[in-house]
Amino acid sequence: MRERTEVLIIGGGVNGCALAYYLAERGVDVTLVEKEYIACGSSGRNAGGIRQQWSTRENVRLAMGSVKIFERLDEELGCETDYRQGGYLILAHTEEEVKQFKRNVSMQRSEGLEVEYLEQDEINDIVPELNVEGIGAIGATWCPTDGHADPIKVTIGYAEAAVKKGAQIYKYTEVLGFRVEDNEIVEVKTSRGSIRADYIVNAAGAYSKEIAKLLGVQLPNKPYRHEILITEPVKPFFTPMIISFHDNFYFRQTPEGQIIGGWGNPKEEPGYNYESSLTFAKNMARLLTRYMPKLRHINILRQWAGLYDVTPDARPILGPVETVRNFIQMNGFSGHGFMVAPMTATLMAQLIMGEKTSLPIKNLSLERFKGKVTKEVSVVG
Numbered sequence: 001m002r003e004r005t006e007v008l009i010i011g012g013g014v015n016g017c018a019l020a021y022y023l024a025e026r027g028v029d030v031t032l033v034e035k036e037y038i039a040c041g042s043s044g045r046n047a048g049g050i051r052q053q054w055s056t057r058e059n060v061r062l063a064m065g066s067v068k069i070f071e072r073l074d075e076e077l078g079c080e081t082d083y084r085q086g087g088y089l090i091l092a093h094t095e096e097e098v099k100q101f102k103r104n105v106s107m108q109r110s111e112g113l114e115v116e117y118l119e120q121d122e123i124n125d126i127v128p129e130l131n132v133e134g135i136g137a138i139g140a141t142w143c144p145t146d147g148h149a150d151p152i153k154v155t156i157g158y159a160e161a162a163v164k165k166g167a168q169i170y171k172y173t174e175v176l177g178f179r180v181e182d183n184e185i186v187e188v189k190t191s192r193g194s195i196r197a198d199y200i201v202n203a204a205g206a207y208s209k210e211i212a213k214l215l216g217v218q219l220p221n222k223p224y225r226h227e228i229l230i231t232e233p234v235k236p237f238f239t240p241m242i243i244s245f246h247d248n249f250y251f252r253q254t255p256e257g258q259i260i261g262g263w264g265n266p267k268e269e270p271g272y273n274y275e276s277s278l279t280f281a282k283n284m285a286r287l288l289t290r291y292m293p294k295l296r297h298i299n300i301l302r303q304w305a306g307l308y309d310v311t312p313d314a315r316p317i318l319g320p321v322e323t324v325r326n327f328i329q330m331n332g333f334s335g336h337g338f339m340v341a342p343m344t345a346t347l348m349a350q351l352i353m354g355e356k357t358s359l360p361i362k363n364l365s366l367e368r369f370k371g372k373v374t375k376e377v378s379v380v381g
Helices: 014-025 057-077 095-110 120-126 151-164 205-213 278-291 337-352 366-370
Strands: 004-010 030-033 088-092 116-119 139-143 168-170 175-181 184-190 193-202 222-231 241-244 249-253 259-263 300-310 317-320 327-331
Touching: 004 014, 014 030, 014 151, 014 327, 014 337, 030 151, 057 095, 057 151, 057 337, 088 095, 088 120, 095 116, 095 139, 116 120, 120 139, 151 168, 151 337, 193 205, 193 337, 205 222, 205 300, 205 327, 222 278, 249 278, 259 278, 278 300, 317 337, 327 337
Parallel strands: 004 030, 004 193, 030 168, 088 241, 193 327
Antiparallel strands: 088 139, 116 139, 175 184, 184 193, 222 259, 222 300, 241 249, 249 259, 317 327
């Protein structure tokens, strides 16, 4: 293992690999370490949704910026990411949700997002097969430029492009500890030896809290299991991702015809749990057949679990911390790290290079938790 680098990134998920690429592209000597293999964690276990409809400006801006990058990413990285803009249809089931969604749309439009609020009788114009009355949907929001991509292809695409630009990636390399002098990391100890770096980026996803603990830095992040399934293919008949915060689930159809979706168990306790459950399969089957009765006889092919790295306000933690000057945070994405990775990585590269960031990130620093925070409410747990 090399002994010196300018920037050391901990974590081989989509955010870490994207940052490695954008730094290497700028000529930075960058090294990434991953304790297993690229995209082994949450980046390789999610449904690939890319959504710009959020309740906080920071998340909307990160997502909109990422969509602009996703639109040209295949050409930039020289790979196929399966990026498609099939839209997102987000359903409202209560009057309180209707009020929140209308506020969201007003704010999102002020940011330049192409989005609209739909009344109940307009929902089937987007997805005719949706059982609108049967599921109690009374309204919805619709953004046609939302979409999806293959998260594994995107992550590996960034990693391979980073290496071509000169980045070093060490797989199966675990961070074991740090040596700190004068509130600055001077050495990172790994299972392959020690390495020095000017900046150390904590992009370890659900394990970021454990990495920070090694330095005495307390992150409020908590890991939560989230389960997903995929079915056998049927003839394609809808393209949007359909979401219900009320029922805490989402689903879409792949171009090949499979139904992929996830459900968040409100009783889930935090922890590093990757097991699949019968409870999940039963609830997904019940919800899918309620939302689209024509799926009643479709077979589930497989199910799996990943981890959400959840912060108290469901917004990421970005930037340095007060107690360790060169320890940069890039974590806490709360289940939406993939969809904002391109813009987030761009901003973090700008920060490390000493440039003015193209979007403000002060409100996303760890220090925000010392005061009152604005919670992102447009989430599936």
